[in-house]
Amino acid sequence: MRAAPLACLAAATAAVLAAAPPARAGDAAAGRALGAHLPAVEAVAARVDVTDPEGAQALYDAARDMEEALRRAAPVSAACRPRHAAGLAYARARVRQAEAMDRPVPRSAAPAARAARAAHARLAGAGGRCAGAGRGAPQAGTLAPGGGEATFGAVAAAGLPASARRARVLVDGAPVAAVPVRAGRARARLRVAPGHHDLRLEARDARGRVVVRLRADGVVMLPPSAGRAAGRVVTDAAAARRLHALATGAPGVVALWGQHLGSGRAAGAGADARFPAASTVKLGLLVAAARAGIERRGLGHDARQIARWSSNLATNRMLARLGGSRAGGAALAQATLARMGASRSTFPGGYIAGTALGTPPAVSARVTTARDLARVLSVLHGAAVGDPAARRATGLGPRAARTLIGMLAAAEQTGDNRSLVRAGLPAGTVVAEKKGWLRAAHHGAALVYAADGPRVVVVLTWAPGGAPLARARGLGAGTLEVTLGLR
Numbered sequence: 393m394r395a396a397p398l399a400c401l402a403a404a405t406a407a408v409l410a411a412a413p414p415a416r417a418g419d420a421a422a423g424r425a426l427g428a429h430l431p432a433v434e435a436v437a438a439r440v441d442v443t444d445p446e447g448a449q450a451l452y453d454a455a456r457d458m459e460e461a462l463r464r465a466a467p468v469s470a471a472c473r474p475r476h477a478a479g480l481a482y483a484r485a486r487v488r489q490a491e492a493m494d495r496p497v498p499r500s501a502a503p504a505a506r507a508a509r510a511a512h513a514r515l516a517g518a519g520g521r522c523a524g525a526g527r528g529a530p531q532a533g534t535l536a537p538g539g540g541e542a543t544f545g546a547v548a549a550a551g552l553p554a555s556a557r558r559a560r561v562l563v564d565g566a567p568v569a570a571v572p573v574r575a576g577r578a579r580a581r582l583r584v585a586p587g588h589h590d591l592r593l594e595a596r597d598a599r600g601r602v603v604v605r606l607r608a609d610g611v612v613m614l615p616p617s618a619g620r621a622a623g624r625v626v627t628d629a630a631a632a633r634r635l636h637a638l639a640t641g642a643p644g645v646v647a648l649w650g651q652h653l654g655s656g657r658a659a660g661a662g663a664d665a666r667f668p669a670a671s672t673v674k675l676g677l678l679v680a681a682a683r684a685g686i687e688r689r690g691l692g693h694d695a696r697q698i699a700r701w702s703s704n705l706a707t708n709r710m711l712a713r714l715g716g717s718r719a720g721g722a723a724l725a726q727a728t729l730a731r732m733g734a735s736r737s738t739f740p741g742g743y744i745a746g747t748a749l750g751t752p753p754a755v756s757a758r759v760t761t762a763r764d765l766a767r768v769l770s771v772l773h774g775a776a777v778g779d780p781a782a783r784r785a786t787g788l789g790p791r792a793a794r795t796l797i798g799m800l801a802a803a804e805q806t807g808d809n810r811s812l813v814r815a816g817l818p819a820g821t822v823v824a825e826k827k828g829w830l831r832a833a834h835h836g837a838a839l840v841y842a843a844d845g846p847r848v849v850v851v852l853t854w855a856p857g858g859a860p861l862a863r864a865r866g867l868g869a870g871t872l873e874v875t876l877g878l879r
Contacts, residue, residue: 421465423522429458455486460690472522482511496807556595621779623656631659644855650875668756670828676729699799704743734764765837800824812836812868
């Protein structure tokens with residue numbers, strides 16, 4: 393986009409804002425967001441090289457700030473909606489453009505750049521109509537679990553219209569429960585196969601008319617056996633011998649851990665050896681973000697991308713937003729790891745976008761152990777089921793912890809981000825896993841929600857000549873087999 397049309401568009405937005413009658417919050421906020429952020433993002437996009445880590449980070453940060461400003465402005469009036477929607481589409485396209493080089497399997501940034509230009513053209517043609525019509529009415533009602541959240545089967549709706557009398561719950565389009573609505577609230581407990589499902593709730597009045605529809609996509613249903621906190625760790629000697637044999641038979645250096653959370657029975661091999669942590673310690677940052685309020689701090693997309701494919705761009709933005717700087721955020725993540733029992737793990741600072749493409753050194757100041765990662769996952773699960781000690785260690789309530797588990801369970805199965813344990817499990821088994829990799833290291837730390845109770849499986853591999861994914865997955869399959877035998 394040339395400078396002259398951009399200047400005209402920004403000037404037109406400002407002129408309309410100045411000339412319009414006073415607007416209520418939604419439209420006015422959207423107009424301010426477009427007037428301030430659109431030129432800033434365009435300026436960054438024009439000057440940076442998105443194949444360069446620093447350039448990609450600058451574009452990501454600017455576009456994410458625009459996206460969050462527009463998200464906070466919603467809902468807007470019908471008159472403002474086309475500009476608001478085009479602005480969001482533009483910001484999200486620029487985010488995807490920056491993310492292309494940072495993903496486990498790098499992508500071309502060209503399609504996202506074209507989508508950004510198309511959204512910008514829609515903005516230019518929409519006119520400046522986000523200044524006088526006010527804020528649209530928000531939809532009545534809230535639904536828990538929310539989209540992407542893990543749940544043990546409980547569904548609750550609140551704030552339903554006063555006219556609502558009955559509610560129907562649908563899972564993947566099929567009705568599964570009908571419950572009364574009392575004082576604007578409805579509750580149901582579902583018996584649904586574990587896995588990812590789309591949830592809907594329809595509230596109807598006395599005449600059977602739908603008065604509100606609520607939705608939550610990608611809800612992660614956990615099995616009934618998942619609702620137990622971790623028991624006291626007890627070493628299983630036979631399982632430990634099997635893991636030691638597995639570890640010593642592998643090339644390079646390997647650490648393994650398996651644990652049945654309900655019984656506490658556990659086994660490890662090399663569990664206290666320090667390895668380059670790669671992205672596994674981002675678990676501490678995610679917990680710190682959840683404690684601060686992921687959506688309230690405008691970090692929803694960042695948290696999901698860290699969990700889904702270990703985005704370094706999102707990690708760096710989150711560090712700066714939580715701690716005031718990357719160093720401040722890193723200190724917060726380090727303190728969170730320590731609170732959760734990961735006493736031998738370190739989080740020294742930010743990440744370089746696209747690290748997976750380079751050849752980093754085998755020795756790192758960012759380290760972890762198999763036992764530390766197992767503790768973090770065990771405590772996160774404990775917080776999800778409401779265990780008081782786990783809640784104190786994480787600072788999280790059950791719903792915040794379940795939201796993180798849901799994010800981790802949605803990890804993309806592409807490139808080096810592919811799971812180390814999923815292949816050996818029955819279809820539908822929920823696995824919440826954090827991966828990490830460098831040229832010389834490949835790691836996975838997973839909560840496995842098996843039918844007879846949740847397990848923790850951790851695999852850390854290091855080899856100076858490289859740690860291939862296939863080798864790590866083989867170790868993951870062997871460790872999973874041993875861990876599923878723990879009772």
